[in-house]
Amino acid sequence: MDLIRRARGERFKTLDKHEVNKLPDGMWEKCHGCRELMYVKDLDANWRVCPRCGYHHRLSVDQRVALLTDAGSWQEVEHDLRPVDTLDFTIRGKRYAQRLPEAEAAAGTLEAVVTGRATLEGLPVILGIMVMEFLGGTVGAVAGEKVARAAEHAAAERRGLIIVSQSGGMRLHEGTTSLMQMAKASAALARLDRAGVPYISVLADQTYGGTTASWASLGDVILAEPGARIGFSGPRVNQAVKVKLPEETQRAEFMLEHGMLDAITPRSEMRQTVATLLRHYRLNLASEPARALLAAGRTMGRGSQTA
Numbered sequence: 001m002d003l004i005r006r007a008r009g010e011r012f013k014t015l016d017k018h019e020v021n022k023l024p025d026g027m028w029e030k031c032h033g034c035r036e037l038m039y040v041k042d043l044d045a046n047w048r049v050c051p052r053c054g055y056h057h058r059l060s061v062d063q064r065v066a067l068l069t070d071a072g073s074w075q076e077v078e079h080d081l082r083p084v085d086t087l088d089f090t091i092r093g094k095r096y097a098q099r100l101p102e103a104e105a106a107a108g109t110l111e112a113v114v115t116g117r118a119t120l121e122g123l124p125v126i127l128g129i130m131v132m133e134f135l136g137g138t139v140g141a142v143a144g145e146k147v148a149r150a151a152e153h154a155a156a157e158r159r160g161l162i163i164v165s166q167s168g169g170m171r172l173h174e175g176t177t178s179l180m181q182m183a184k185a186s187a188a189l190a191r192l193d194r195a196g197v198p199y200i201s202v203l204a205d206q207t208y209g210g211t212t213a214s215w216a217s218l219g220d221v222i223l224a225e226p227g228a229r230i231g232f233s234g235p236r237v238n239q240a241v242k243v244k245l246p247e248e249t250q251r252a253e254f255m256l257e258h259g260m261l262d263a264i265t266p267r268s269e270m271r272q273t274v275a276t277l278l279r280h281y282r283l284n285l286a287s288e289p290a291r292a293l294l295a296a297g298r299t300m301g302r303g304s305q306t307a
């Protein structure tokens with residue numbers, strides 16, 4: 001078997017427990033899907049998708065930017081906004097104010113959302129990326145504000161909006177303020193919709209709670225990466241409230257089957273798919289008759305809702 005894999009040019013290693021501990025840091029990584037050890041360089045070159053089993057490992061912000069923007073076009077906005085511990089909140093013996101610098105160090109960002117202007121295949125876009133390493137990608141006032149502002153920039157500048165969601169839900173440390181972000185961002189996205197600017201929502205592993213219940217589900221087109229865990233709450237919360245859900249019910253594939261997603265798009269096709277969708281919306285919006293038709297459809301939709 002090993003001979004066949006070598007002949008295919010695959011670089012892999014099967015090691016026992018002791019050998020694994022002796023490996024130099026950062027050179028090899030174990031696949032979360034098939035448990036095979038792979039060269040980190042090979043994994044990175046393949047957008048961190050396992051060439052053997054197709055498992056989509058988490059991307060860093062830089063990698064996500066490289067995947068979804070043209071080289072050199074990315075300009076981060078609102079980069080100096082950072083959360084504040086307004087409630088003097090303490091959880092498991094540690095204050096939120098103390099946790100924030102640790103989260104910054106772990107994530108390399110000041111919040112769980114990073115936003116910026118860029119171009120994708122020459123098309124102007126606003127891109128938002130959620131960061132799981134920052135307190136589990138949870139959403140507080142600043143994260144919600146950044147999503148809302150991203151929608152406002154997109155509307156004002158008529159740039160397509162792309163948000164890559166991965167989030168543990170709303171941030172407990174900020175109480176009700178965190179819940180309010182769902183309404184604020186949703187209202188900003190409704191204004192973007194009325195401005196006729198497209199919004200492509202991309203759901204990566206894992207997207208839970210208030211994020212699923214707001215902007216992640218409000219895209220004109222909603223895409224997900226294969227195998228992404230999407231749903232109401234993660235395994236930790238389910239365990240705490242003693243609820244056992246069949247694992248497959250919170251997967252992208254199940255969500256697609258039940259009409260919650262438009263498509264599951266492998267990472268290798270993500271850039272092209274998002275660009276094609278944006279180009280399609282742009283073509284439609286560029287022509288006056290199409291715009292009039294769209295406006296008429298919206299009026300009809302609103303009328304039937306209020307009737």
Ligand SMILES: [Zn+2]
Nearest residue numbers: 031034050053
């Ligand atoms: Zn694998």
